[in-house]
Amino acid sequence: GQNIDQPTEMTATEGAIVQINCTYQTSGFNGLFWYQQHAGEAPTFLSYNVLDGLEEKGRFSSFLSRSKGYSYLLLKELQMKDSASYLCAVSDMDSNYQLIWGAGTKLIIKP
């Protein structure tokens, strides 16, 4: 079956680094997305990984290991505005490329 797991909530300190993990099980993996969602707002696109390895984009990086069904989002130099939910989603060829969504990880940044 299809399944995506992420931690429900994480807490980190301003200026620090945090890693948000995502594990998935899909039959037709075709890429993994990370989205950021502030409370009461729509999700916004952060990153896309389809090949193994690390993709870096400013303070945010995303890693993928297809053999392990595992990804993480790494946030560096945390700022208060990074307080948000982070959604992991997998594109599944066997579901007509529909995105399978995780429940999201709520990240709380403390001063």
Place this chain on the structure above:
Amino acid sequence: DGGITQSPKYLFRKEGQNVTLSCEQNLNHDAMYWYRQDPGQGLRLIYYSQIVNDFQKGDIAEGYSVSREKKESFPLTVTSAQKNPTAFYLCASTQTGIRNTIYFGEGSWLTVV
């Protein structure tokens, strides 16, 4: 500017009423989606459409209906059959293809009064 426009932002529904949420996109995307999000929860797919005049049920289609008469428009009707409609509704679109980055409208809050 290109984007996805949802309206209204806030909507109140009385018991037994049907309400329609509007979604318009000018990104020339083929596929459009409606998601429901309950507080503290992930996204659940209601309906999607990959081409004009065709749409498919998602995981929670009961109590909802859609139409896709134009490429730009994908309205969602929340019918009286939907017993617990209070939620945040998100419209999204994407170009069909292998890397289907999905983009969202600003969302609509529906509350039953």
